[in-house]
Amino acid sequence: MRIATWNVNSVNARLDRLASWLETASPDVVCLQELKCSTEDFPYDRLVAAGYEVAAYGTGRWNGVAVLSRVGLEAVTRGLTDEPHYDDVVEPRAIGVTCGGVRIWSVYVPNGREPGHAHYDYKLRWFEALRATVTEELEHQGTDGSFAVLGDFNVAPQDDDVYDIAEFAESTHVTTPERDALGRLRDTGLADILPRPLKYDQPYTYWDYRGLAFPKNRGMRIDLVYGNESFHSRVRDCYVDREERKGKGASDHAPVVLDTAD
DNA sequence: ATGCCAACCCGGGGTTGA
Numbered sequence: 001m002r003i004a005t006w007n008v009n010s011v012n013a014r015l016d017r018l019a020s021w022l023e024t025a026s027p028d029v030v031c032l033q034e035l036k037c038s039t040e041d042f043p044y045d046r047l048v049a050a051g052y053e054v055a056a057y058g059t060g061r062w063n064g065v066a067v068l069s070r071v072g073l074e075a076v077t078r079g080l081t082d083e084p085h086y087d088d089v090v091e092p093r094a095i096g097v098t099c100g101g102v103r104i105w106s107v108y109v110p111n112g113r114e115p116g117h118a119h120y121d122y123k124l125r126w127f128e129a130l131r132a133t134v135t136e137e138l139e140h141q142g143t144d145g146s147f148a149v150l151g152d153f154n155v156a157p158q159d160d161d162v163y164d165i166a167e168f169a170e171s172t173h174v175t176t177p178e179r180d181a182l183g184r185l186r187d188t189g190l191a192d193i194l195p196r197p198l199k200y201d202q203p204y205t206y207w208d209y210r211g212l213a214f215p216k217n218r219g220m221r222i223d224l225v226y227g228n229e230s231f232h233s234r235v236r237d238c239y240v241d242r243e244e245r246k247g248k249g250a251s252d253h254a255p256v257v258l259d260t261a262d
Numbered sequence: 263a264t265g266c267c268a269a270c271c272c273g274g275g276g277t278t279g280a
Contacts, residue, residue, distance in 0.1 A: 009279085010269055034279085036269065061270070062278060111280060154280070173280060199264095208280070209267035217264095220280075246264045252279085 001071060001100055001260045003029045004241075005150035005223055007108070007206075007253035010036035011066070015043050017249055022050050025241065025257060028071045029099045031106030031150045035064025039092075042066065057092040064092055065108050065151070071100035080133040084125040086110070086118070094130065096137070102231065102260075103141060105134075107151035112172035120172060123154070127181035134188050138228065146234065146260075148227035149190065152253065155182050157192060160202060161221035173222060190226040195238040195256050203240045206253045214245055223256050234260040 004027040008014040011032060022030070035042065035058040042056040053073040058064025067073065077096035084090075096105045107130065112123040130149070138147060155178045159165040168174045186192065197203040204219025213219065225238065238258035245254040 013269065111278080113278090113280090152280095168280095171280080206280075207264095212264090212266050215264050215266090222280075242264085250264095252268080 001029065001102070001262065002027045002257065003031075003102075003104070003148070003150070003260065004255045004257045005031040005033070005106065005225065006255035007033040007152040007223060007251060009034050009251040009253065011064070012037055012041070012043055014249070014251055015046060017244070017251075019046055019050055021244055021255070022047075022052070022068075025255070027257065028069065029102075029104060030068040031104065032066040032068070033064070033106060033108035033152045034062065035066060036061065037064060055095055055097050057095045059092055063108060065095045065106045067095060067097045067099070067104060067106050069097065069099040072098070074098045080126075080129040081136060082132070083129050084122060086122045093126070094133075102146040102148065103137065105149040105151070107149055107153070109152060109154045111154050112178070114172060115170070115175055123172075124177055124181055127178075127185065131181075131185050131188060134185065134190070138189055143228070144230060146228065146231040148225060148231045149185075150225045150256070152222060153182065153224045154222055155179060156220050156222055157182055157224070161204075163204070163218040163220070173220065185226060189228050191229070191232050193225040193227055193232060193235055193238050193258065195225075195240045195258070198239055198242055205240055205256055207245060209252050223253055225256060225258060231260070234262070236261055
């Protein structure tokens with residue numbers, strides 16, 4: 001089974017590229033983030049015509065997650081247990097589904113903006129709710145089933161997951177509390193499934209639109225795949241499809257693709 | 263050339279992203 005995660009930075013603005021990527025990459029399951037559209041405005045017709053079942057969850061603006069699947073799509077859960085709110089709103093940032101016997105979550109972790117900002121606190125609280133929800137689900141399904149959380153985590157797990165750690169001295173995405181939150185998520189029994197880069201040394205997944213960041217490979221690895229042992233043991237390959245970051249109308253994130261046995 | 267930010271909402275400019 002081929003599973004991918006991709007922050008598309010507006011699913012409607014990216015629709016032509018998404019449809020063409022589905023044809024060439026031929027994934028069975030795709031986790032999408034940053035839809036920038038409501039559940040109602042999601043482009044169902046085009047993606048259903050491409051052969052996928054769809055579960056979407058969005059309200060527009062800077063949120064929204066979805067899963068596309070052509071191997072079944074069941075048991076849809078929208079949102080986390082006791083999900084924290086920001087400005088009195090619970091944003092659509094997580095959706096769980098079961099596809100081909102694998103329990104899969106597509107998540108879009110809050111950005112955090114800057115350390116000390118209310119959004120940064122929200123980010124840490126959101127991570128705690130994600131950890132709690134994952135713990136509940138893993139207890140419920142037992143250790144036999146395959147389970148994975150994929151998405152834009154907005155945290156670079158290690159210093160070499162950013163192009164120059166010195167550039168991030170005052171920034172979010174690399175702070176100890178954020179990395180500790182990722183560590184507590186791993187402690188539920190999940191492993192970070194590291195993709196191989198198709199070029200250069202590091203498997204970055206995001207490059208800013210500004211300042212020739214992509215040609216200079218000034219990137220970050222913030223789109224992650226966290227899977228339990230049953231899932232991890234089935235992984236045969238995992239890579240960043242950096243070709244999709246090229247050209248006109250690209251998202252600023254590239255898809256992470258993985259192939260599993262059966 | 264992988265090439266100098268993009269998408270949203272609103273109604274030309276501000277906000278957000280990471």
